[in-house]
Structures are given as structure tokens and as C-alpha cells.
Amino acid sequence: MKIIYNAILLDESMRTRGALVLDKKKIVRVLKGNFKTERAVLAAAEFACDKKNVNKIEFVNAEGLTLAPAFIDMHSHFRYPGQTEKEDLQSALNAAAAGGFGTLVLMPNTNPVVSSNELAIKIENEAASQKKSQVFQTVSITKDFDGATTSHIDYLEKKYVPVISEDGRDVENAAVMLEAMRLAAKKGIIVACHSEDCALAAQAKSYRKNALEIIARYNMSIQDLSQTLGKKNPKKIPPLAINEAKNNISIANSILELAEDIATERNIAIAKKANCRIHICHVSTKNSIDAIRRAKKNIAGEKSRFQITCEITPHHLGLVGTHGKEIFEFVNPPLRSEEDRAALIRALRDGTADVIATDHAPHTACDKAAGAPGFSGLETAYAFCHTVLVGQEKFSEQKLSQLMSANPARILGLKKGLLKEGYDADLVLLDPQEKWQVRSAEFFSKGKSTPLEGKILTGRVKKIFL
Numbered sequence: 001m002k003i004i005y006n007a008i009l010l011d012e013s014m015r016t017r018g019a020l021v022l023d024k025k026k027i028v029r030v031l032k033g034n035f036k037t038e039r040a041v042l043a044a045a046e047f048a049c050d051k052k053n054v055n056k057i058e059f060v061n062a063e064g065l066t067l068a069p070a071f072i073d074m075h076s077h078f079r080y081p082g083q084t085e086k087e088d089l090q091s092a093l094n095a096a097a098a099g100g101f102g103t104l105v106l107m108p109n110t111n112p113v114v115s116s117n118e119l120a121i122k123i124e125n126e127a128a129s130q131k132k133s134q135v136f137q138t139v140s141i142t143k144d145f146d147g148a149t150t151s152h153i154d155y156l157e158k159k160y161v162p163v164i165s166e167d168g169r170d171v172e173n174a175a176v177m178l179e180a181m182r183l184a185a186k187k188g189i190i191v192a193c194h195s196e197d198c199a200l201a202a203q204a205k206s207y208r209k210n211a212l213e214i215i216a217r218y219n220m221s222i223q224d225l226s227q228t229l230g231k232k233n234p235k236k237i238p239p240l241a242i243n244e245a246k247n248n249i250s251i252a253n254s255i256l257e258l259a260e261d262i263a264t265e266r267n268i269a270i271a272k273k274a275n276c277r278i279h280i281c282h283v284s285t286k287n288s289i290d291a292i293r294r295a296k297k298n299i300a301g302e303k304s305r306f307q308i309t310c311e312i313t314p315h316h317l318g319l320v321g322t323h324g325k326e327i328f329e330f331v332n333p334p335l336r337s338e339e340d341r342a343a344l345i346r347a348l349r350d351g352t353a354d355v356i357a358t359d360h361a362p363h364t365a366c367d368k369a370a371g372a373p374g375f376s377g378l379e380t381a382y383a384f385c386h387t388v389l390v391g392q393e394k395f396s397e398q399k400l401s402q403l404m405s406a407n408p409a410r411i412l413g414l415k416k417g418l419l420k421e422g423y424d425a426d427l428v429l430l431d432p433q434e435k436w437q438v439r440s441a442e443f444f445s446k447g448k449s450t451p452l453e454g455k456i457l458t459g460r461v462k463k464i465f466l
Helices: 038-048 051-056 089-099 117-128 151-155 174-187 198-216 222-228 239-274 286-299 314-318 338-350 365-369 381-392 397-412
Strands: 002-011 014-023 026-032 058-061 066-069 071-076 101-106 134-137 163-165 190-193 277-280 307-312 427-437 456-465
Touching (some): 002 026, 014 397, 026 038, 071 089, 089 117, 089 456, 101 397, 117 134, 174 239, 190 239, 222 365, 286 338, 307 338, 314 381, 381 427
Parallel strands (some): 002 066, 101 134, 163 190, 190 277
Antiparallel strands (some): 014 026
8 A cells, every 4th residue: 555645636627735645556545635744643543544554555656746546648748669760668668657657558650550459458468567657559440551551450459459549640542541431430439540642742742842952951950950950050051942941841730720620520521421430630720620620519418429629739739830940840730820839729728629639650761851751749748738728828727637647548438537536546746846957858757859858848747756
């Protein structure tokens, strides 16, 4: 038995001084009060606990810090198996623990692609053997990402594979997506949609390639440029070349905006037809979040298996990609306009957006220099969201806990994400006031690329209990 005392207890509906009594991996008692000593909390715990166990208690002094449910990430890339130069299970799980994540949903775009119940279970068991965060491994919507075969969905088990996804791309053929959603609906499996029209995405890629080629003429990479802008630019890339590269990236981003909006509407319509639960990944545009809002209003009060949830990433909440060095920070979907960012903030306020998910996407330095899209986000997610949402946008800490813990737990059907008796004792100790500077060289993740390098954030994960 363990008692964590002298804490501020925080979840979506509570922020109060208190202590938690933990036993057999569960929260067995929630004690409210200002317990600053072992003696004080023991006096309260003796009434709450079996007296036979009182002498076997391990006490943990939280020292006045915030004790909250561990975070749950509905969208993360561990690059395992087959891409261990980018990330492996150990580095990813260490990064997850450092970021306060107790549960993560992993994407299947690995080598080989995760397309079977057996491989998903194998990865989950390998992660479990490290006795760190729990992982759920998604399986691809089409077998091996072939865009056509869905028969493997028949063999999936929801308790091991609660989510399927084609992340990194969308399913191009609408008829194939319809069949996949129908099969998933029969099993109660969520279909996570990377909503992006494939033909438009291919067109946008050519403009990004143009930008990379322009920059390469001056012996620079896209990362070199993003890091030197606003500084003295020692390599003297001409402003005309910078503007030409920016123009190509802006065209690509505009095309990808349309690609997201079209595919979001399409996937919602298909899911409604299939009577399927869908989760829209990394929503980044005003039009897409408005489409999700309309869909939710239309099904409000209906008894239907068609349900829709969505996620927003920390980088889309806190960064704008239309000007400054951030335009050269490649990610899919791209960093958007201030209007889009404001729309995402509103969606979190009014409940249209359900969760914050990292889309942790580690890459090697060489891959990033060549324009690979994606950032490492597990170790900065809480601090960045706390800085932006609580510090700047005046969200409550309870609301942030809801978005990072309680809501994803509900979507996945887990007894986690709240400080309640009988819930899993996955907990994180936080210092919401600590200021610190992001230094990616100190990340546990192998992926060191982050647009937050050097930024001062407020709020830090101090310890995780699993």
C-alpha cells in the first residue's frame, strides 16, 4: 500500500489539497484535507483503510505539488518495429514517462506495417515487459497500407486493438473506407482518420520539394534555415531565395488545407453511412473543426453507433505557420494561420474538440534536414499546453486535465484519467509554476526535432507513478 500526501489533487472536476491511498495498482481512497505529515495523513487513512495494512504503508510526500491522473496520448509514433534509428521502445517509453504519459495509442506506419492482431499484441507485450507506460498498438485500416484489403479487420480483437488507423495517409478509395468502417463498426473498433485527400497531398509534396531544392542551392537544409532566421544568417542565403522558398511552402500549405477539409467531410459522411465510431486525427483548420461541430450537433441525442471525436496537437494550438521561422517547420498537417489556431482554441472551450494528442513523430537529423514532417512532442506536451492554454488562454487546470486524461480515457473505455476510487493508479506529479527552457539534446526520445527549441515554458512533469 502507498499513500501520496501533501498534494494538490487535480482532475477534471477537482482541485483540492489531499492525499491518495493506493493498493494493488488502484486508487482505493481519496482523502481531502491539508495533510502535511505522515502522522496527519495516517490518522485519516486509518479510518479509510484496513487496519491490518497500516504498518505496511509506503509514504510519499508530494511536497505541495499537483497530483493528477497520468496523461493519455491518443496519437503517438514509436517507430517500432523497423525504424529504431528514429525511436525504439525503450527511448519512446522513457520519453513518455518524462512527459507524464501513462497510456499511449501507437500508429501502425512501421516496418513492417502493423496489420495483424498478432503483431499488435506482440508489440504491446514487449512494451509491457518494460513495466512502464501501457500502450495500445493500432492496426492499419488496409492490409500493409495497400489501399484495398480490409479482410484482416475481421480477425481483430477490440480489447487488444481498440483503434485502427492508416496514419500518415488517408484511405484513397471511398468504397474501401466504407467497407473498413462497416467491419470496424461490427466490432466496436474506432477508426482514426488521417483526413487528407491523397491527390491533393501528392500535389502539395511537389511544392515542398521545390522549396527544399531552392534552399539546398545555398548548401542549407530546411532546418538550417528555420534555425538561422531572425539571427545573423551566416550562410547569407539571399532574401529573394528565402521568399521563393516561402512562396512554395505557402502554396503547399494552402493545398493541404483544402486536402484536410475535403477529406474530413468525406470521412464523416462515410462513417455516418457505416454507423461507425470515428476519431479525426490532428485537426488543424477552421473549416474542418466546423464540420466536426456540425456533425456532433446533428447526432446529439440520437441513439446511434455513429459517434465522432477529434484531437488537436499542442503545436497546432500554440504555433502559427504563416510567417516567421515556423513556416519552415515541416509537419503534417502544416502549422496553420492565426484564424485556424483561434478556431481550435474555441473548439477546446466548447467541447467540439475532445482531446489533446501529441502526434509524437521522431526523425533522425538527416531525415529532418531532408524535409521529413513531424516533431518530437511527448516531453514538451504538458508544459507547452499549460503555457498556452492555462497561461495565455486562461483555461482552468481542470480543463487541461480533462483534455489530456479524462476524455481520452472515456474514448478508449479505460478506467483511468480521474482521481476516483477503483480507478487505475496511473498518476503524474506536476509543478505548474516551474519555468524551464526546452533543450532537445536532453530529450529521452531519439528524435531531437522540435519547434520549441530554446523556448521558456511554464509547468513541468516531476514524476510519474504507474
